[in-house]
Amino acid sequence: MAATRRSRRMAADILTYFVLVSMSLFCIGPIAWMFLTSLKLEADIVTQTMQYIPNRITFQNYVAIWTQSSFPVLIGNSFIVTLITVIVCLATGTLAAYAFSRYTFKGRNTLMLGYLVVRMFPAVMMIIPLYVVLRSVGLIDSRIGLALAYTSFLLPLFVWMLKGFFDAAPKELESAARIDGSTRFGAMLWIVIPLARNGLVASSIFVAIAAWNEFLFALMLTTGQGSRTWPVGLQLMVGEFQLPWGVLAAGGILSILPVMLMFALVQRVMVQGLTAGAIKG
Amino acid sequence: MATLSLQNVQKSYGGLQVLHGIDVELEDGGFLVLLGPSGCGKSTLLNLIAGLDDISAGDIRIDGRSVVELAPKDRNIAMVFQSYALYPTMTVERNIGFGLEMRGINGIERSAAVKKAADLLQISHLLDRRPANLSGGQRQRVAMGRAIVRNPDLFLFDEPLSNLDAKLRAEMRTEIKRLHGRLGTSVVYVTHDQIEAMTLGTKVAVMKGGYIQQFADPQTIYEKPANMFVAGFIGSPPMNFVTGTLTSDGRLARFEAPGVRVEAPMSSGEIFRAKAAVLGIRPEELKIADVTGSMLTGTIDVIEPTGPDTIVTVRVGDQAVVARLPSRFSSKAGDGVYLRAELAGLSLFDAVTEMRIQL
Numbered sequence: 008m009a010a011t012r013r014s015r016r017m018a019a020d021i022l023t024y025f026v027l028v029s030m031s032l033f034c035i036g037p038i039a040w041m042f043l044t045s046l047k048l049e050a051d052i053v054t055q056t057m058q059y060i061p062n063r064i065t066f067q068n069y070v071a072i073w074t075q076s077s078f079p080v081l082i083g084n085s086f087i088v089t090l091i092t093v094i095v096c097l098a099t100g101t102l103a104a105y106a107f108s109r110y111t112f113k114g115r116n117t118l119m120l121g122y123l124v125v126r127m128f129p130a131v132m133m134i135i136p137l138y139v140v141l142r143s144v145g146l147i148d149s150r151i152g153l154a155l156a157y158t159s160f161l162l163p164l165f166v167w168m169l170k171g172f173f174d175a176a177p178k179e180l181e182s183a184a185r186i187d188g189s190t191r192f193g194a195m196l197w198i199v200i201p202l203a204r205n206g207l208v209a210s211s212i213f214v215a216i217a218a219w220n221e222f223l224f225a226l227m228l229t230t231g232q233g234s235r236t237w238p239v240g241l242q243l244m245v246g247e248f249q250l251p252w253g254v255l256a257a258g259g260i261l262s263i264l265p266v267m268l269m270f271a272l273v274q275r276v277m278v279q280g281l282t283a284g285a286i287k288g
Numbered sequence: 289m290a291t292l293s294l295q296n297v298q299k300s301y302g303g304l305q306v307l308h309g310i311d312v313e314l315e316d317g318g319f320l321v322l323l324g325p326s327g328c329g330k331s332t333l334l335n336l337i338a339g340l341d342d343i344s345a346g347d348i349r350i351d352g353r354s355v356v357e358l359a360p361k362d363r364n365i366a367m368v369f370q371s372y373a374l375y376p377t378m379t380v381e382r383n384i385g386f387g388l389e390m391r392g393i394n395g396i397e398r399s400a401a402v403k404k405a406a407d408l409l410q411i412s413h414l415l416d417r418r419p420a421n422l423s424g425g426q427r428q429r430v431a432m433g434r435a436i437v438r439n440p441d442l443f444l445f446d447e448p449l450s451n452l453d454a455k456l457r458a459e460m461r462t463e464i465k466r467l468h469g470r471l472g473t474s475v476v477y478v479t480h481d482q483i484e485a486m487t488l489g490t491k492v493a494v495m496k497g498g499y500i501q502q503f504a505d506p507q508t509i510y511e512k513p514a515n516m517f518v519a520g521f522i523g524s525p526p527m528n529f530v531t532g533t534l535t536s537d538g539r540l541a542r543f544e545a546p547g548v549r550v551e552a553p554m555s556s557g558e559i560f561r562a563k564a565a566v567l568g569i570r571p572e573e574l575k576i577a578d579v580t581g582s583m584l585t586g587t588i589d590v591i592e593p594t595g596p597d598t599i600v601t602v603r604v605g606d607q608a609v610v611a612r613l614p615s616r617f618s619s620k621a622g623d624g625v626y627l628r629a630e631l632a633g634l635s636l637f638d639a640v641t642e643m644r645i646q647l
Contacts, residue, residue, distance in 0.1 A: 179373040182340045187434070188361045188390030201377040 045256035068257035081240035091154035104169035122163035172206025290351035290441035321489035366435035534565035546605025554647035568635035574611035582626035
């Protein structure tokens with residue numbers, strides 16, 4: 008009996024690991040392939056027989072994308088647009104999330120639902136009105152304009168996420184702070200935000216990653232080099248260089264580096280943040 | 289130190305009224321206990337006094353000054369919460385000194401005040417710790433330290449002992465009483481524990497359904513409960529209620545039920561003709577009697593020795609009466625028994641309105 012049970016459990020374990028490992032390979036595969044390609048010489052990329060592990064390693068592709076293209080500008084633009092988006096979300100979203108979490112006011116639920124409705128529509132639908140609005144205020148093809156466009160669809164997500172974290176912070180702490188001499192805003196600043204710090208980091212990184220990787224809005228709302236971000240720039244290189252696979256792969260790797268770095272630095276905080284409130288105590 | 293005056297305080301949430309015209313006066317240095325079951329409005333009332341919630345009508349005065357328009361921080365009150373509400377990201381020292389920090393008191397003065405409060409509560413060795421590294425009793429002390437360090441006009445306690453185990457609860461109760469005696473600051477204390485109410489309060493307001501059922505000193509609440517709710521809520525084991533009829537000729541009142549006969553002189557002169565009434569007898573008022581002086585006659589149903597005394601359930605007619613008798617109790621279940629009580633220890637209630645009948 009015991010032996011059967013043990014072997015059954017082992018079979019289940021093997022199956023679980025098989026599924027998990029194959030899913031991980033499926034996710035990591037393209038990135039690993041891109042990384043290996045970026046280290047190959049152009050001649051080793053398109054060959055008769057598939058070369059999985061490069062015979063010769065070169066960093067020429069990285070040098071090429073950084074020195075012979077506008078890639079540094081693209082990365083710089085992406086950085087600025089992402090930064091503005093995160094700052095605007097932090098400044099306005101934090102207050103909005105706090106208000107939704109703590110105050111009961113007329114139209115509160117409708118307003119929160121309205122925030123969700125924005126997320127309901129595909130981005131393509133939003134682009135034309137957004138384009139018209141941005142053009143009329145002269146923000147087309149500008150980094151601020153693009154950041155505002157990102158804010159328009161990332162802010163609701165930010166507010167909803169953060170509201171959950173604020174809800175989890177005990178209200179009595181704020182009451183104590185208000186009796187101790189804080190204003191409502193002071194209590195939020197000194198007590199609630201330090202408590203929801205992990206949530207704030209997690210939500211901000213979500214917004215940052217989404218803004219960093221965004222393609223469609225960037226393609227439609229930027230036209231010149233001055234404000235173009237890396238996803239669009241990289242895509243446009245396809246025609247320019249007649250499919251220089253190695254250089255493109257190097258660009259891809261460089262572009263996801265900041266995201267990976269951010270994730271590596273804060274992954275623990277982020278997991279804590281995302282599971283906070285799930286377990287009481 | 290300050291007086292507290294609640295005048296016709298009302299609170300509604302939308303169409304739902306949770307407090308109906310609360311009137312309470314607390315003397316300077318007094319200890320007011322708001323006592324009642326869950327949902328009776330006692331915590332709401334405390335929040336209104338603290339200013340954490342706005343009142344719908346009426347007035348709240350601390351030391352004669354109306355505070356309803358003031359923010360919590362401007363009322364010069366301090367509050368201890370049921371969950372202690374210690375700031376988890378700060379050390380004990382900063383937790384205690386936070387109120388002073390917010391009021392712009394400089395570091396040296398603040399440290400001195402925190403140290404003094406910590407010494408008083410014997411938590412000086414914990415000042416560098418975070419709340420997460422404290423036991424329940426230590427957290428409770430820190431929460432009290434945070435309250436006393438500011439030297440407020442009024443302390444508010446919201447069920448501060450309900451998260452502690454029985455032994456620690458008794459210890460902290462004594463500690464609170466000692467602190468109150470030493471500091472002399474007026475206190476409003478919310479609890480559902482009648483022992484805390486009886487031991488701590490100089491005044492007790494028993495609440496139910498957003499109304500004050502009785503507002504008096506603990507002794508009066510215990511001995512002369514205003515209605516059956518108050519009578520049943522205070523005391524453990526609770527007061528016995530025996531239903532029967534009340535008859536009087538203006539000078540002598542007689543309560544009768546199967547197995548029960550009580551006669552008492554009366555001064556109100558009121559005439560009752562077999563009025564449906566309820567006799568209230570506290571278990572500790574009942575004594576073993578002989579046939580001639582007995583008020584209740586019945587048979588013993590259950591005997592429960594508790595150590596210091598014996599709880600005996602007696603069948604009187606078709607009703608059960610619980611008596612708290614001395615520990616050396618020789619009878620056994622099934623034996624007949626005669627019981628009596630001092631007249632002063634009895635209460636009579638109207639069976640319909642459940643209000644106390646004054647003889």
